[in-house]
Amino acid sequence: MPTYKLKINGDKKIVNVDADTPMLWVLRDHLKLVGTKYGCGIAQCGACTIHIDGTAVRSCQTPVSVAADYKITTIEGLSEKGDHPVQKAWLEIDVPQCGYCQAGQIMSASALLKANSNPTDEEIDAVMNGNICRCGTYTRIKKAIKIAAKSINA
Amino acid sequence: MTLIKTTYNRRSFLKNSALASGGMMLGFSWLAACKPSPEQLISMPEEWFEINGYLKIGDNGLVTIMSPNPEIGQNVKTSMPMIVAEELDVDWKNVIVEQAPLNTAIFKRQLAGGSQSIRQGWDALRMAGATAKHLLKQAAADAWQVPFEEIETSESVITHKATNNTAGYGEMAAFAAKIAVPEQVKLKEKTDFKIIGTSRKNVDAKKIVTGQPLFGLDYEKEGMLIAMIVHPPAFGKKLGDVNDSKARSMPGIRDVFKIQSYKEGGVKAWCDVSAFDNLVVVVGDSTWQVMKAKKALELEWKVSPETENKIGNFRGDTRIQKVPAGLENSESHKLQMANVDKNKIRVARKDGNTEAAFKKAVKIIERTYTCPFLAHNTMEPMNFFADVTEDKADFAGPIQTPEFMEKSAAERFGLPLEKIDIQMTRMGGGFGRRLYGHFLIEAGVISQKMKTPIKLVYTREDDMTNGVYRPAYHAYYRAGLDADNNLIAFHVRAGGIPESPLAANRFPAGAVDNYLAEDWSLDSNITVGAFRAPRSNFIAGAEQSFLDEVAEEAGKDPIDFRLELLKRALEKPVGENNDYEAARYAGVLELVREKSGWDNELSGLHRGVSAYFCHNSYVAQVLDMVIENGKPVIEKVTAAIDCGIVVNPDAAANMAEGGAIDGIGHAMYSEMTFKDGVPEQSNFDRYRLIRHSEAPKYVDTHFVKSDTDPTGLGEPPFPPIMGALANALYKATGERHYHQPFINHVKKETEFKT
Numbered sequence A: 001m002p003t004y005k006l007k008i009n010g011d012k013k014i015v016n017v018d019a020d021t022p023m024l025w026v027l028r029d030h031l032k033l034v035g036t037k038y039g040c041g042i043a044q045c046g047a048c049t050i051h052i053d054g055t056a057v058r059s060c061q062t063p064v065s066v067a068a069d070y071k072i073t074t075i076e077g078l079s080e081k082g083d084h085p086v087q088k089a090w091l092e093i094d095v096p097q098c099g100y101c102q103a104g105q106i107m108s109a110s111a112l113l114k115a116n117s118n119p120t121d122e123e124i125d126a127v128m129n130g131n132i133c134r135c136g137t138y139t140r141i142k143k144a145i146k147i148a149a150k151s152i153n154a
Numbered sequence B: 001m002t003l004i005k006t007t008y009n010r011r012s013f014l015k016n017s018a019l020a021s022g023g024m025m026l027g028f029s030w031l032a033a034c035k036p037s038p039e040q041l042i043s044m045p046e047e048w049f050e051i052n053g054y055l056k057i058g059d060n061g062l063v064t065i066m067s068p069n070p071e072i073g074q075n076v077k078t079s080m081p082m083i084v085a086e087e088l089d090v091d092w093k094n095v096i097v098e099q100a101p102l103n104t105a106i107f108k109r110q111l112a113g114g115s116q117s118i119r120q121g122w123d124a125l126r127m128a129g130a131t132a133k134h135l136l137k138q139a140a141a142d143a144w145q146v147p148f149e150e151i152e153t154s155e156s157v158i159t160h161k162a163t164n165n166t167a168g169y170g171e172m173a174a175f176a177a178k179i180a181v182p183e184q185v186k187l188k189e190k191t192d193f194k195i196i197g198t199s200r201k202n203v204d205a206k207k208i209v210t211g212q213p214l215f216g217l218d219y220e221k222e223g224m225l226i227a228m229i230v231h232p233p234a235f236g237k238k239l240g241d242v243n244d245s246k247a248r249s250m251p252g253i254r255d256v257f258k259i260q261s262y263k264e265g266g267v268k269a270w271c272d273v274s275a276f277d278n279l280v281v282v283v284g285d286s287t288w289q290v291m292k293a294k295k296a297l298e299l300e301w302k303v304s305p306e307t308e309n310k311i312g313n314f315r316g317d318t319r320i321q322k323v324p325a326g327l328e329n330s331e332s333h334k335l336q337m338a339n340v341d342k343n344k345i346r347v348a349r350k351d352g353n354t355e356a357a358f359k360k361a362v363k364i365i366e367r368t369y370t371c372p373f374l375a376h377n378t379m380e381p382m383n384f385f386a387d388v389t390e391d392k393a394d395f396a397g398p399i400q401t402p403e404f405m406e407k408s409a410a411e412r413f414g415l416p417l418e419k420i421d422i423q424m425t426r427m428g429g430g431f432g433r434r435l436y437g438h439f440l441i442e443a444g445v446i447s448q449k450m451k452t453p454i455k456l457v458y459t460r461e462d463d464m465t466n467g468v469y470r471p472a473y474h475a476y477y478r479a480g481l482d483a484d485n486n487l488i489a490f491h492v493r494a495g496g497i498p499e500s501p502l503a504a505n506r507f508p509a510g511a512v513d514n515y516l517a518e519d520w521s522l523d524s525n526i527t528v529g530a531f532r533a534p535r536s537n538f539i540a541g542a543e544q545s546f547l548d549e550v551a552e553e554a555g556k557d558p559i560d561f562r563l564e565l566l567k568r569a570l571e572k573p574v575g576e577n578n579d580y581e582a583a584r585y586a587g588v589l590e591l592v593r594e595k596s597g598w599d600n601e602l603s604g605l606h607r608g609v610s611a612y613f614c615h616n617s618y619v620a621q622v623l624d625m626v627i628e629n630g631k632p633v634i635e636k637v638t639a640a641i642d643c644g645i646v647v648n649p650d651a652a653a654n655m656a657e658g659g660a661i662d663g664i665g666h667a668m669y670s671e672m673t674f675k676d677g678v679p680e681q682s683n684f685d686r687y688r689l690i691r692h693s694e695a696p697k698y699v700d701t702h703f704v705k706s707d708t709d710p711t712g713l714g715e716p717p718f719p720p721i722m723g724a725l726a727n728a729l730y731k732a733t734g735e736r737h738y739h740q741p742f743i744n745h746v747k748k749e750t751e752f753k754t
């Protein structure tokens, strides 16, 4: 099995896995970073969202061989103390119900705000439509994104 | 003054504390073993004193409260401990919450279902807190040599004013733990509540937003292998030959074998619903390797003959459930439901003489409503950890019915109950799906065979095509109006595959002189189970859409029309078994009318109203729709809810928002269809769930002020919104919607904005 050197959350990691192994399973099974969630495996639900060089991607569709060249950030590394403006806004609004989709929602939202610190409702929808929440926390998520945007722009 | 009987005597207290090794945790829990946060570490006590099964107090005043019930996102892990904390009179800042172990000797009804956790836990939780407070007060009274009655408590501090003595809970904990539990203790007056009724943040929120391990799928044990199953691709098929030579030789694969999850001919409990008991299993080192090996299996599927299940009930008798043979189709389901054999129809309730009344009626309105099967689609797919050896079986994972599955596991593995341990992990959604724990049994059988700990993981496809669906339903309604537009006859005939959604004694039963309710059902080999607000999740929307049409025919405002009926039900109810309180029902309608501004005609706003009673709570919703760029958009949902005392208002509002969004989504977009027994949707590319842009922009929730003991909230906001949606769609587009998912019938040009 090939060896990959990965840059994850500022750490260097070495894994021996098949080249086609999705980053999702490298993170969860091999690196024990289980904050990134499995929901569909086909880029339809967004639960597995991570950042690759700051851009949100679906880790279930990103083979390790492709990811190895880039800087990877997972929910565990989004901030050191869980105090990224998006995480803080999530806590302020108390967004989660079951919580399972929320790491993915937060990773999508934080990448959105990085690219566009003042998104309109339509822009929020366009990006966030890739993240399903079966519990239906959508209105709270939108509210939290706006609060995070405010604090980023302040 | 309210007194409550304590159920812990001295002996059970001693037994419990013996369990708590070294005064620490009540049973070792993997989740509790996750490192405490730095803030918690600083304040960790040197010693814990267990007061009763629900709580222990540290020498520094920190209190650990056990949350007894499984957490599926309904917030019980925060709101149940809040109730204990209230009666204990502790400062919420000093509280740590832990998921309790499964222990039915201490905790009552460790189950997430029926929206009953708070309602049925209410007394026990209050009693646990009040008992502990009593012991602390007694300890202080003894220490200070003052009368018990003169001791006061407030926010973790005990005081005796006359002698100017004060002590923190931590200082008295050691003494309190030694005092005998009295037979009864005093509860707080509801007007003195300081925690209940105030919003407290989700106790797991920080862990959730930072990606800490919490869920079953995150569970990990040294040496654990990953297992996956393959089940038949169609209902009505079963496993034949297996050629696994390719899969076996793939990297990381440890074994491939067949299992029989439940023993053939054995008695299954209600929570053991499973369509496929003969499965192929692949076990390996990592998830991706096992997923790939699954695809390399060559499997033969055979047509399954008619079979039967022996289902055991609560009382210990068994009934036989026939499982027909055949490969079913959604198209033929529709025809079968529309042409039900008269002999299958059963009268469930009859008041007056409906046929005579319909003859007298000036207007008769007849409509039919349907909905498809639905998959639960919890975001976390089914999974379970198992470590089964000869003399014990340990499990961990997401399960709504740990108490019942413990019994099923004891039966399956031939072990006494004490040798079964089930740890409850936080669940990535439940919605009823995890009431049925066949995956726990499967995990156990696999672990037993492998002689190692394993984690069974379902792919989304496994999860979505495995059955335990919301049934398909069908309801026919007929209403008769007299010349003055009074509703003089009402007839509902509702059925489904394989159960009827009818609730014969609910509104409008009791409000109409001539009322007839009938039900029927058709057999199927597609397995079903409870799905968020079972049965109500269809019949509410159907009934409330129908009443909207009847109101229109009668030339009445839809809220006025309902209130008129409720007034009748209140003042001169028809029949005796009416399953609702008309005054509370009317109360939520009045409140939603006020809060939504229903009476102000706003141009460009299209509104639908709906109200329903289920799971002991009342919900009325108004849905506001606007047309943007020629397409209907949901602007706002206003909800009025009467669920008695609201324990954690902001979390309750979250539930109400989620219920409305989830309800709109399922009525509008979701369906599970079958072709020759094969589920036609197996992942979110074809199975449509509501997404961000399709959700209402705002959900505005109002709770009726109440001092009635709390009732359910996980389910009640879900069913009625489907009616409000249909009624608003009619106002916005001129089209009535009878068949879910509505998206299949919305004209292209009025398709929802996505």
Ligand code: FES
Residues within 6 Å of the ligand: A037, A038, A039, A040, A041, A042, A043, A044, A045, A046, A047, A048, A049, A058, A059, A060, A061
């Ligand atoms: S798991 Fe990757 S998008 Fe669903």
Ligand code: FES
Residues within 6 Å of the ligand: A096, A097, A098, A099, A100, A101, A102, A132, A133, A134, A135, A136, A137, B073, B379, B428, B429
């Ligand atoms: S919070 Fe449960 S799926 Fe989003």
